[in-house]
Amino acid sequence: MEEPLTSPIPKKVLAPPNVFRRAAENPVILKELRGRMRGRRAFIVLTAYLVLLGLLVCTVYGFIAQQSSTSPSDPSTRQLAGKVVFSSVILFEFLLIGFIGPALTAGAITSEREHQTYDLLRTTLLSARSLVFGKLSSACMYLLLLILTAVPIEALAFLLGGIGLEELLVSGLMLVVDTLFFCALGLFCSSFTKRTLTATVTSYAIILLSVLVLGIATFLLVAFTSYYSSSGSSWSITFLTGTMWLMSATNPFSAAIVSEIFLIQDQALFLVKVPLSGQTLISTLYLPSPWILHVGLYLVLTALMVLISILFVRRPDR
Amino acid sequence: MSTIVEIQGLNKQFGRRKAVDDVNLTVESGEIFGLVGPNGAGKTTTMRMLVTLLKPDKGEIRVGGYSVRKAPRDVRRQIGFMPDFFGVYGDLTVYEYLDFFGACYTIPAAQRPGLIKDLLDLVDIGSRRDDMVDTLSRGLKQRLGLARVLIHDPNVLVLDEPASGLDPRARVEIRELLLEVAHLGKTIIFSSHILADVAELCTRVAIMEGGRLVAAGALDELTRQMVPHRLLRISLLKEVDAAHAQAVLAARPGVSAVRLQEGLGHADRLSLEADFIGEDAALHDLLQALLAQGLPVVQFSEDTQNLEEVFMRATRGIVS
Numbered sequence: 001m002e003e004p005l006t007s008p009i010p011k012k013v014l015a016p017p018n019v020f021r022r023a024a025e026n027p028v029i030l031k032e033l034r035g036r037m038r039g040r041r042a043f044i045v046l047t048a049y050l051v052l053l054g055l056l057v058c059t060v061y062g063f064i065a066q067q068s069s070t071s072p073s074d075p076s077t078r079q080l081a082g083k084v085v086f087s088s089v090i091l092f093e094f095l096l097i098g099f100i101g102p103a104l105t106a107g108a109i110t111s112e113r114e115h116q117t118y119d120l121l122r123t124t125l126l127s128a129r130s131l132v133f134g135k136l137s138s139a140c141m142y143l144l145l146l147i148l149t150a151v152p153i154e155a156l157a158f159l160l161g162g163i164g165l166e167e168l169l170v171s172g173l174m175l176v177v178d179t180l181f182f183c184a185l186g187l188f189c190s191s192f193t194k195r196t197l198t199a200t201v202t203s204y205a206i207i208l209l210s211v212l213v214l215g216i217a218t219f220l221l222v223a224f225t226s227y228y229s230s231s232g233s234s235w236s237i238t239f240l241t242g243t244m245w246l247m248s249a250t251n252p253f254s255a256a257i258v259s260e261i262f263l264i265q266d267q268a269l270f271l272v273k274v275p276l277s278g279q280t281l282i283s284t285l286y287l288p289s290p291w292i293l294h295v296g297l298y299l300v301l302t303a304l305m306v307l308i309s310i311l312f313v314r315r316p317d318r
Numbered sequence: 319m320s321t322i323v324e325i326q327g328l329n330k331q332f333g334r335r336k337a338v339d340d341v342n343l344t345v346e347s348g349e350i351f352g353l354v355g356p357n358g359a360g361k362t363t364t365m366r367m368l369v370t371l372l373k374p375d376k377g378e379i380r381v382g383g384y385s386v387r388k389a390p391r392d393v394r395r396q397i398g399f400m401p402d403f404f405g406v407y408g409d410l411t412v413y414e415y416l417d418f419f420g421a422c423y424t425i426p427a428a429q430r431p432g433l434i435k436d437l438l439d440l441v442d443i444g445s446r447r448d449d450m451v452d453t454l455s456r457g458l459k460q461r462l463g464l465a466r467v468l469i470h471d472p473n474v475l476v477l478d479e480p481a482s483g484l485d486p487r488a489r490v491e492i493r494e495l496l497l498e499v500a501h502l503g504k505t506i507i508f509s510s511h512i513l514a515d516v517a518e519l520c521t522r523v524a525i526m527e528g529g530r531l532v533a534a535g536a537l538d539e540l541t542r543q544m545v546p547h548r549l550l551r552i553s554l555l556k557e558v559d560a561a562h563a564q565a566v567l568a569a570r571p572g573v574s575a576v577r578l579q580e581g582l583g584h585a586d587r588l589s590l591e592a593d594f595i596g597e598d599a600a601l602h603d604l605l606q607a608l609l610a611q612g613l614p615v616v617q618f619s620e621d622t623q624n625l626e627e628v629f630m631r632a633t634r635g636i637v638s
Contacts, residue, residue: 027421035409115405120466123369123399124422125391316373316390317366 027126028134029141036142049146053092053153060088075161082160087260089154090171093147094178094252101143101182102203107196108135108187109313114196128314132187132306139183147175166269170291171256178252181298182207188305191312211251218247218254241274241285249293259291322347322474322505323368328377330363330529337363339529341377345507345522347473350500352520353509354629359526361509362402365478368507369399382473398467402479402509406459408452412443415451416465423470437465441495457488464495468504475499477508481515493519513629525632533632540632547574547593548601552608553617554588563588566611570604572596587616 023029036042064081068074109131112118121131157163185206189199221244248254262272270292274285323345330338338360345351353361366372368379370390378385384392407415413434420430438444441461446454454462460480467475480496481489493515500506500519510516516523517537524534533540554563560578568576572594579589594601605618 025421025427027418030421031407031410031414031418034414035407038409116401116403117405117407119371119399119401120404120419121422122371123394123397124419125394125424125470126422317371 026134029138032138078160079162082157082162086157086163097178102186104139105183105186106200109190110196128310132310143179177295177298180302184302184305188309191309249290255290255294259289324380326378329375341531349521350506352516352523355526360529397474398472400463400477406451413447420469441465474505527633547595549621550592552590555614
């Protein structure tokens with residue numbers, strides 16, 4: 001009898017990595033997605049979101065076409081329209097993620113407590129890690145579904161021109177990372193509070209405070225930098241400029257806008273040249289583009305929040 | 319029978335209140351063990367520590383040899399827990415609900431369909447397989463809860479008030495289900511306020527009050543210790559004189575007290591209650607003697623609600 005054919009590829013390579021297999025076997029993901037996509041609610045939300053986005057795009061395009069001194073079919077007008085439409089869609093999606101992300105996960109753990117299903121879960125073999133990752137993954141999947149359904153609308157910007165592949169990839173990466181971050185924030189608040197309302201309010205309070213605090217800090221930094229540009233030491237100006245740079249990365253809006261400005265001006269995607277004002281030893285500072293800082297910072301914070309959430313969920317009642 | 323659950327020196331305090339105070343008890347494999355006590359006695363707290371939901375302040379609990387402190391995951395593998403109040407996932411069907419918990423217990427996906435079918439047949443809700451869980455009545459949800467705790471074939475079921483809030487028919491059905499589950503070799507530990515259920519089902523009981531264990535043992539042993547007499551209910555036709563009937567009964571050996579039950583039972587019968595000390599043979603002699611004395615006996619039975627008496631004597635009405 002002939003020997004059965006064997007694959008030349010070793011089985012270890014053929015088998016999916018353990019982490020993917022474990023993710024696919026996470027029962028919480030399937031359960032959450034079943035619940036979320038059942039009924040009309042998910043499709044109503046999706047439809048409303050796409051209608052709003054469509055209206056936004058039409059309004060922006062109409063405004064550009066009306067305000068332009070040349071005809072709407074003129075290449076420069078079209079390119080400008082394409083850029084503005086794309087930017088509007090992306091910024092709208094950042095807003096969406098910031099609002100909906102925490103709302104999707106603020107009840108992740110607290111709703112289990114409120115519906116008296118938490119004890120049932122905790123007495124199974126489901127680990128705290130699986131529960132947290134399951135809740136986070138299912139919420140992120142739903143948000144990413146919303147973002148993905150907007151791709152045909154974003155594609156309009158390509159038809160108009162003015163958008164490169166690098167902008168698409170960077171904005172896509174930022175959207176994914178921000179989705180993770182804002183969902184993790186809601187989940188983090190849910191893990192240490194007792195009620196969904198408290199977790200939701202805490203999440204939005206953190207977002208609001210950070211926007212306010214960082215916004216005020218950025219304003220002060222700009223003021224200090226301007227003040228010190230003529231009289232300050234080289235190190236203080238460098239330090240202030242660097243800090244301001246870091247601040248711009250804390251907010252997805254500022255990170256996206258500043259990165260785009262440098263991409264348009266200097267075609268700089270990864271490393272940008274920041275001119276230093278005043279009397280400094282060096283006239284230019286080379287810094288990573290704000291989107292890189294933003295992605296790195298948000299990923300680190302996401303990892304921290306997820307880790308702490310797991311620790312909170314893991315501990316038994318005292 | 320081997321010991322499957324061992325509780326030693328268990329203590330739990332919430333602020334100044336001692337919820338569980340130095341509880342020691344063991345449960346043998348295959349037993350149906352009842353935990354009774356007034357509200358606030360510490361039953362639920364004890365159960366929650368047993369199923370690893372709550373950390374004991376002092377003492378140790380072992381399930382199947384595994385410590386709840388050192389090997390909680392191994393303990394969870396051994397137990398199935400049904401709390402007194404539990405929610406369900408209303409956006410899942412009955413099948414999906416069990417499938418989810420099966421997955422939580424790491425039961426391979428290929429095995430789950432057959433297992434779920436068997437469980438649904440056992441608890442008799444197979445016809446509701448594709449219905450949403452929140453459309454089930456309370457009784458059916460309780461049965462679904464029972465299916466859920468059995469999904470990973472645990473050795474020990476820990477049920478907190480499994481018949482709570484159920485109508486009489488549903489209570490009977492749950493009781494029969496528990497008996498069926500016990501015949502599968504499972505050890506069942508359950509708490510209940512319904513002493514009739516505990517008396518009917520349990521091989522051993524423990525009575526808690528104010529966080530302390532006040533009595534524990536086989537039911538007939540406890541009854542002999544605390545309620546040495548047997549409670550007899552005797553009904554006679556109304557034609558007989560009540561005082562004469564009471565006097566005849568009270569004069570018999572073994573009868574320590576006779577009480578007339580006014581307004582109970584049939585209108586055309588005389589109902590008497592008597593405290594009796596003696597074995598079954600003496601009980602037979604008593605019945606023969608009453609009939610020989612010409613008393614028109616229409617009912618002669620022993621009241622098995624002795625657990626109520628045991629409970630009332632063991633506890634002092636302390637609510638913590």
